[in-house]
Amino acid sequence: MTIKLTYFNLRGLAEHTRYMLHIAGVEYEDNRYPIDVANGFKRPEFDADQAKGVFDMNMGRIPLLEIDGQVIGQSRPIARYVARKYGFMGDNDIEAAQVDAAFEHVKDIVDAYQKPRSITDEAAKKEAIEKWFSTDLPTWYGKLEKSLALTSKKDGCAVGSKLSLADIGIYYLAIFFFDDKAANKAAWEKCPKMKAVVEAVANHPKVKEWEAKRPDTVM
Ligand SMILES: N[C@@H](CCC(=O)N[C@@H](CS)C(=O)NCC(=O)O)C(=O)O
Structure with a gap:
C-alpha cells in the first residue's frame, strides 16, 4: 500500500x-x-x-x-x-464515538477562540484575548475535564484505556495551538485529567521521536 x-x-x-x-x-x-x-x-x-x-x-x-x-x-x-x-479510535464502537466527540470538543474550543481573535479594534481585541485566557479558556477546560472524567478509563487516556485521536487533539491544543502558551498552560495544568493526557502524549517515545525528526516550522 x-x-x-x-x-x-x-x-x-x-x-x-x-x-x-x-x-x-x-x-x-x-x-x-x-x-x-x-x-x-x-x-x-x-x-x-x-x-x-x-x-x-x-x-x-x-x-x-x-x-x-x-x-x-x-x-x-x-x-x-x-x-x-x-487503532486510535478506542476499543469498541462506543469508544470510537467518544473519541470522535472529544476531538469535536477540542474543535469547539478552537472555534470559540476565533471570536476574540477576529476583533478588528486593537484595544477591544486585546481585552477580549485577555478575557479568553483568564476566564473563557479555563471555563472550556473545566468542561472538557468533566467530560474526560466520564470517558477515561485510564489516567492519561481521554477515552477508554489506550492512546487515541482524542489524546492527540488535546495534546496539540495544549502545546502548539495558542500563541500565548504560558496562559494556556496555566489553564490546562489546573485540570488533572487533561494534564495527564498532555503528559502521556508528550512522553510517548514515538511522539518525542517525531518532534525531533519533523521539519522545524513556524506553525
Ligand atoms: N476544512 C478544510 C479546510 C482546508 C483548507 O482551508 N486548507 C487550506 C490550507 S490550511 C488551503 O488549502 N487553502 C487553499 C488556498 O489557500 O488557496 C480541512 O479541514 O481540510
Missing part, C-alpha cells in the same frame, strides 16, 4: 495525522509544499498545482491523503480514517 499525505510545510491541518502515522510506524510520503510564512504566505508551487486542478477533489485545498491512488480530502475525515485504520 502506498500512502501520500499532501500539505504545506507546516504543522497546521496535517499534524494530527502525521503524529498517528509516525506513532503507528506507517511508511508514507510526507509531501510538503514550500510556503513562505514571513512573506505573505507565498507558495508558488502550490498555486501552480492548484491552477492545474491537482486539488479539485478537495475544492482546491489541502490536506489530501492518497491511498494507492485513491484520494481523501478534508483534514478531519483524513485524521479519522487514519485513526480508524491504525
Whole structure:
C-alpha cells in the first residue's frame, strides 16, 4: 500500500495525522509544499498545482491523503480514517464515538477562540484575548475535564484505556495551538485529567521521536 499525505510545510491541518502515522510506524510520503510564512504566505508551487486542478477533489485545498491512488480530502475525515485504520479510535464502537466527540470538543474550543481573535479594534481585541485566557479558556477546560472524567478509563487516556485521536487533539491544543502558551498552560495544568493526557502524549517515545525528526516550522 502506498500512502501520500499532501500539505504545506507546516504543522497546521496535517499534524494530527502525521503524529498517528509516525506513532503507528506507517511508511508514507510526507509531501510538503514550500510556503513562505514571513512573506505573505507565498507558495508558488502550490498555486501552480492548484491552477492545474491537482486539488479539485478537495475544492482546491489541502490536506489530501492518497491511498494507492485513491484520494481523501478534508483534514478531519483524513485524521479519522487514519485513526480508524491504525487503532486510535478506542476499543469498541462506543469508544470510537467518544473519541470522535472529544476531538469535536477540542474543535469547539478552537472555534470559540476565533471570536476574540477576529476583533478588528486593537484595544477591544486585546481585552477580549485577555478575557479568553483568564476566564473563557479555563471555563472550556473545566468542561472538557468533566467530560474526560466520564470517558477515561485510564489516567492519561481521554477515552477508554489506550492512546487515541482524542489524546492527540488535546495534546496539540495544549502545546502548539495558542500563541500565548504560558496562559494556556496555566489553564490546562489546573485540570488533572487533561494534564495527564498532555503528559502521556508528550512522553510517548514515538511522539518525542517525531518532534525531533519533523521539519522545524513556524506553525
Ligand atoms: N476544512 C478544510 C479546510 C482546508 C483548507 O482551508 N486548507 C487550506 C490550507 S490550511 C488551503 O488549502 N487553502 C487553499 C488556498 O489557500 O488557496 C480541512 O479541514 O481540510
